Amino acid sequence: MVEVKNLTKRYGLNMALKDVSFKVEEGTIVGFLGPNGAGKSTTMNIITGYLSATSGEVTVSGKNILDEPNEVKKLIGYLPEQPPLYLDMTVREYLNFMYDLKKVKQPRGKHIKEICEITKIEDVYNRLIGNLSKGYRQRVGIAQALLGNPPVLILDEPTVGLDPKQIIEIRNLITNLGRNHTVILSSHILSEIQAVCQRILVINHGQIVADGATDTLAHDLSSDHRLVLRVEAPEREAVHAIRELEHVTEVQSFGEKEPGIFELSVEADPNADVRKPLFALLARKGWPMMSLKNMDLTLEDLFLQLTSTDNVYQEEKEQEQQAAASVQIGPEGMVEVSEPSAEEVTEEKEEKGEEEA
Amino acid sequence: MKAVFKRELRSYFASPIGYVCVAALLALYGYIYFQVMASGSSSNISALYASMFTFSMMVIPIITMRSMSDDQKNKTDQALLTAPVSTISIVTGKFLACFFVYFLASTLGLLPAVALTFFASPPWGMILGNYLGTLLYGGAMVAIGVFVSSLTVSQIIAAIVTFAISVFLMMIDALTASLSNTWLSAVVSWLSFQSRYTPFTQGLFNIPSAVFFLSVMAVFIFLTARKVESRRWS
Numbered sequence: 001m002v003e004v005k006n007l008t009k010r011y012g013l014n015m016a017l018k019d020v021s022f023k024v025e026e027g028t029i030v031g032f033l034g035p036n037g038a039g040k041s042t043t044m045n046i047i048t049g050y051l052s053a054t055s056g057e058v059t060v061s062g063k064n065i066l067d068e069p070n071e072v073k074k075l076i077g078y079l080p081e082q083p084p085l086y087l088d089m090t091v092r093e094y095l096n097f098m099y100d101l102k103k104v105k106q107p108r109g110k111h112i113k114e115i116c117e118i119t120k121i122e123d124v125y126n127r128l129i130g131n132l133s134k135g136y137r138q139r140v141g142i143a144q145a146l147l148g149n150p151p152v153l154i155l156d157e158p159t160v161g162l163d164p165k166q167i168i169e170i171r172n173l174i175t176n177l178g179r180n181h182t183v184i185l186s187s188h189i190l191s192e193i194q195a196v197c198q199r200i201l202v203i204n205h206g207q208i209v210a211d212g213a214t215d216t217l218a219h220d221l222s223s224d225h226r227l228v229l230r231v232e233a234p235e236r237e238a239v240h241a242i243r244e245l246e247h248v249t250e251v252q253s254f255g256e257k258e259p260g261i262f263e264l265s266v267e268a269d270p271n272a273d274v275r276k277p278l279f280a281l282l283a284r285k286g287w288p289m290m291s292l293k294n295m296d297l298t299l300e301d302l303f304l305q306l307t308s309t310d311n312v313y314q315e316e317k318e319q320e321q322q323a324a325a326s327v328q329i330g331p332e333g334m335v336e337v338s339e340p341s342a343e344e345v346t347e348e349k350e351e352k353g354e355e356e357a
Numbered sequence: 358m359k360a361v362f363k364r365e366l367r368s369y370f371a372s373p374i375g376y377v378c379v380a381a382l383l384a385l386y387g388y389i390y391f392q393v394m395a396s397g398s399s400s401n402i403s404a405l406y407a408s409m410f411t412f413s414m415m416v417i418p419i420i421t422m423r424s425m426s427d428d429q430k431n432k433t434d435q436a437l438l439t440a441p442v443s444t445i446s447i448v449t450g451k452f453l454a455c456f457f458v459y460f461l462a463s464t465l466g467l468l469p470a471v472a473l474t475f476f477a478s479p480p481w482g483m484i485l486g487n488y489l490g491t492l493l494y495g496g497a498m499v500a501i502g503v504f505v506s507s508l509t510v511s512q513i514i515a516a517i518v519t520f521a522i523s524v525f526l527m528m529i530d531a532l533t534a535s536l537s538n539t540w541l542s543a544v545v546s547w548l549s550f551q552s553r554y555t556p557f558t559q560g561l562f563n564i565p566s567a568v569f570f571l572s573v574m575a576v577f578i579f580l581t582a583r584k585v586e587s588r589r590w591s
Contacts, residue, residue, distance in 0.1 A: 050435055050438050070441040085431075086364070101437070
């Protein structure tokens with residue numbers, strides 16, 4: 001539905017985007033994750049035609065934004081970072097204006113009423129936008145993006161400035177919209193992305209550093225696939241028995257954590273799931289399992305790792321890239337590892353050096 | 358274009374700006390009418406319009422100062438530029454809204470002349486000539502003002518620069534006299550808004566002048582659209 005190819009944006013000497021490519025299928029909710037200034041808004045502004053890319057192209061359902069700007073703009077509902085509201089208008093006047101501006105074909109009264117119901121702004125319908133709270137302004141911004149029922153919605157930090165209850169409402173709204181719209185939303189709130197999106201794109205310094213399904217991204221990019229187990233069993237025997245299991249590469253004991261209960265760390269091949277055989281083994285032996293924890297990275301760890309510029313993290317990241325390169329494409333076929341290889345990274349460093357010189 | 362025009366016009370009259378500009382111009386029209394007719398005991402309607410030329414020059418920058426800069430400042434241009442309309446029609450809509458405010462003031466400025474018809478027969482040819490000249494000159498100045506407004510996010514700067522340009526265009530006549538190069542002075546006088554405007558004050562519909570003012574409008578609307586689009590590439 002939305003395809004972005006080799007997008008580069010340069011502001012003077014500053015590269016805001018470097019060769020960003022991705023594709024969003026119809027009916028998916030994609031989360032754009034990245035620290036401030038990573039290039040999320042720039043990418044969104046280019047897709048919607050507000051900015052132009054230095055190079056690269058954007059197509060929405062096969063139409064190029066530069067060749068058929070008005071056709072593409074009709075397909076997109078856009079909520080920029082700061083909702084584009086005229087503070088001297090009432091909500092009613094504003095939505096009617098946007099209805100005219102977007103040349104919406106649906107019956108005016110009914111369509112606007114529906115959107116007000118969805119976004120819950122009926123009770124401020126006749127009030128001046130300038131007098132509304134941030135949360136309501138945000139909702140009017142979302143309402144404006146929904147006008148004309150465009151198949152693609154691009155929402156730049158849609159829940160900023162909302163209270164917790166409103167955040168939940170807006171998330172539910174986006175989830176509902178995701179059923180029959182293609183949604184691209186950006187945020188730097190991890191839990192939000194996790195709750196709403198089916199796929200995550202992590203962007204940092206203008207480059208996509210990770211791209212994958214929300215559920216599996218953290219697992220796939222982790223180099224650490226240890227399980228931490230607490231079991232009520234004789235320490236030595238348990239370590240030996242577990243080590244015998246297929247795919248298990250290493251078992252370590254962390255000692256007695258509770259009376260008679262030992263904590264063991266079980267390492268296995270990255271692509272093997274040893275939880276079932278482990279459970280069967282313990283059951284057979286009559287050793288009660290007290291807890292089992294996955295040591296995969298959480299999305300938060302992943303985010304910090306991917307977006308940190310510290311050297312320590314850089315090294316870790318490179319290890320990560322090697323690990324990621326060996327990740328096979330999952331059954332859903334969603335995992336695309338678009339990490340630059342170590343060679344590319346060094347090439348870029350050289351380029352940077354040249355530019356500076 | 359229509360949507361933008363309606364919105365802009367609404368915003369002029371939702372805030373005091375539109376009313377103040379129209380009221381100020383009308384008050385001056387009324388006062389000078391009175392001065393020319395009663396105190397001066399003169400029927401030279403062009404004297405009135407000569408003064409109005411100066412006043413319009415001062416009011417137009419106020420009308421146009423916010424037209425483009427406000428959108429840029431409040432980021433509402435994101436809504437306009439991501440909507441399925443061309444930049445030129447957005448700019449034209451804004452130009453027409455500004456022009457309409459000025460048009461309203463100029464047209465209501467005919468009221469004293471209409472009142473006069475009950476007691477005498479004013480020279481309508483001359484009045485309409487002046488009226489048309491005012492509109493054409495005003496339209497060109499509005500287009501320049503809208504363009505200047507697109508260059509900055511500050512309304513104040515937009516107003517001052519537009520004002521400076523209009524004063525310069527008025528004084529350009531004086532410059533022609535001091536230029537020794539005849540070729541240069543011809544170009545300068547060709548550009549002079551005042552010399553273009555003068556034929557209308559004699560009740561003449563001067564086609565070259567009309568074309569000149571209309572071209573100025575077209576050129577500056579076009580330049581404004583280019584300026585707005587160029588922001589995408591910066």
